[in-house]
Amino acid sequence: MWNTLWNNCIKVVMMIRIYISSGRLILPAAVAVPAVVLLIFVIRGLHRVDRETVNAARTLGMTRRAILWNVQLPQARRQILAGVLLAVAIGAAEYVFMLHYGVL
Amino acid sequence: MLEVRIRKKCTWGILDVRLDADRGIYALLGERDDAMRMTLRCIAGLETPDEGRIAVDKQVLYDSIARINLPPVSRHVGYLFPGGALFPTMTIEQNIRLALQGGGRDLLQYDGKMDVRPAVVDAKVGEFLRKYHLDGLGGNLPRELSPSQQRQAAYARMMAGNPRLVLLEDSFAALEGYRKAEVLREVREDLLQRDLQAVLATTDIDEAYAMGDVIAAVRGGKSEPVQKREDFFDHPGTLQAALLGGCRNISEVRRMDEFHALVPEWGTLFCFRGADGALTRLPQGLKAIGIKERDFRTTPPTDAEGRKCPAYKFSVYRPTISQTRNDLEVLFCPCRRGEGRLLWTVPKTQGDVGTVAAVQRLYVRSEDVLLLS
Numbered sequence: 001m002w003n004t005l006w007n008n009c010i011k012v013v014m015m016i017r018i019y020i021s022s023g024r025l026i027l028p029a030a031v032a033v034p035a036v037v038l039l040i041f042v043i044r045g046l047h048r049v050d051r052e053t054v055n056a057a058r059t060l061g062m063t064r065r066a067i068l069w070n071v072q073l074p075q076a077r078r079q080i081l082a083g084v085l086l087a088v089a090i091g092a093a094e095y096v097f098m099l100h101y102g103v104l
Numbered sequence: 105m106l107e108v109r110i111r112k113k114c115t116w117g118i119l120d121v122r123l124d125a126d127r128g129i130y131a132l133l134g135e136r137d138d139a140m141r142m143t144l145r146c147i148a149g150l151e152t153p154d155e156g157r158i159a160v161d162k163q164v165l166y167d168s169i170a171r172i173n174l175p176p177v178s179r180h181v182g183y184l185f186p187g188g189a190l191f192p193t194m195t196i197e198q199n200i201r202l203a204l205q206g207g208g209r210d211l212l213q214y215d216g217k218m219d220v221r222p223a224v225v226d227a228k229v230g231e232f233l234r235k236y237h238l239d240g241l242g243g244n245l246p247r248e249l250s251p252s253q254q255r256q257a258a259y260a261r262m263m264a265g266n267p268r269l270v271l272l273e274d275s276f277a278a279l280e281g282y283r284k285a286e287v288l289r290e291v292r293e294d295l296l297q298r299d300l301q302a303v304l305a306t307t308d309i310d311e312a313y314a315m316g317d318v319i320a321a322v323r324g325g326k327s328e329p330v331q332k333r334e335d336f337f338d339h340p341g342t343l344q345a346a347l348l349g350g351c352r353n354i355s356e357v358r359r360m361d362e363f364h365a366l367v368p369e370w371g372t373l374f375c376f377r378g379a380d381g382a383l384t385r386l387p388q389g390l391k392a393i394g395i396k397e398r399d400f401r402t403t404p405p406t407d408a409e410g411r412k413c414p415a416y417k418f419s420v421y422r423p424t425i426s427q428t429r430n431d432l433e434v435l436f437c438p439c440r441r442g443e444g445r446l447l448w449t450v451p452k453t454q455g456d457v458g459t460v461a462a463v464q465r466l467y468v469r470s471e472d473v474l475l476l477s
Binding site: 050055056057059062066070071 | 189
């Protein structure tokens with residue numbers, strides 16, 4: 001399931017990229033594409049968290065927000081970090097691309 | 105007071121469980137843990153049954169007719185996961201603290217008022233660490249602890265959540281012999297001291313015996329009637345209970361008439377007499393007959409006044425003797441020809457290989473014969 005979803009996500013990102021760099025929405029290109037990439041990585045990371053720990057947290061009476069901040073996000077930290085790095089890289093590339101073609 | 109009546113369709117079959125228990129520890133004994141695990145998860149609210157009703161202490165947690173389904177957060181049911189399921193990125197101390205701030209807020213009261221100042225919480229966390237032999241381990245991450253310490257920490261964390269019902273899912277399977285008995289005794293004492301009700305799911309007979317006040321067998325997703333601990337092992341009523349209870353001599357019966365049942369494998373005709381000597385009817389739905397391997401006697405049994413009491417006699421053909429640590433196990437054929445085998449276990453204190461091999465006849469009191477449906 002994840003593989004197909006992943007492929008679709010990549011397609012969506014490519015489409016956004018092409019649409020944006022076609023010249024209509026120029027400035028956000030360096031922001032929008034990395035943002036989507038980051039979002040995908042965060043969701044992917046949250047899905048990979050050990051379900052048993054989340055279940056344990058639920059039986060302990062922790063609220064949804066407490067579970068997210070204390071259990072899920074810390075365990076997804078590596079994925080999120082990877083997402084941030086990739087997003088920064090893509091953003092920088094996009095920025096350079098725009099500089100090169102003189103749209104800024 | 106726990107009341108559970110649930111049905112659920114699962115990938116492996118249909119779960120159909122009925123439990124009723126007053127206070128005390130309730131053991132579910134089964135051969136596969138899918139059904140038992142699903143039952144516990146339904147009680148905890150991690151899974152939703154298709155239909156039925158779950159109530160604890162008169163509070164309804166789930167009712168398919170009244171459309172009640174409390175989320176696990178508000179059920180106050182503690183769940184001890186097999187691996188502990190400690191939060192891996194946090195120290196033991198932080199694990200317990202989170203439980204205290206979640207479901208265990210009532211434990212933080214001081215003079216009837218809630219008190220969540222850090223110092224108070226810290227003191228409470230320290231109290232839990234001391235109580236469950238985790239002194240000095242509070243600052244460690246879960247993966248730095250040994251498995252048994254992890255289990256202990258998970259238990260402490262569960263208790264910090266202030267549960268009113270505790271579910272133990274096969275949590276002690278990894279422990280060995282002596283250590284296991286000790287841990288089971290400690291957990292049992294702790295539960296009794298807190299006056300908590302508990303449900304234990306296990307595949308291990310000794311564990312069920314050590315922990316459970318009442319025991320129910322689970323067969324293929326269906327639970328069987330609850331029995332008191334002693335009754336479960338001494339007078340199992342059902343075939344599954346006898347098998348799970350460790351009875352090794354079980355054979356199918358052929359019903360001859362209302363009073364007589366033949367066991368073709370052993371070549372024995374069974375009939376039962378009441379106290380007045382009259383034949384008693386066989387129970388409805390009789391499927392098998394069991395004899396516990398320790399119930400064989402070498403001499404004709406007598407009652408307290410020295411009179412002979414009704415018994416069955418078995419001849420011993422072709423015995424093969426093997427030894428375990430404490431017992432001699434004799435596998436013998438009750439018929440001269442035929443494949444039927446019976447197992448007789450003698451404690452080593454009561455005989456050696458020579459005397460046991462020379463035995464020709466064995467007796468079983470008729471009240472020791474188990475009628476299994």
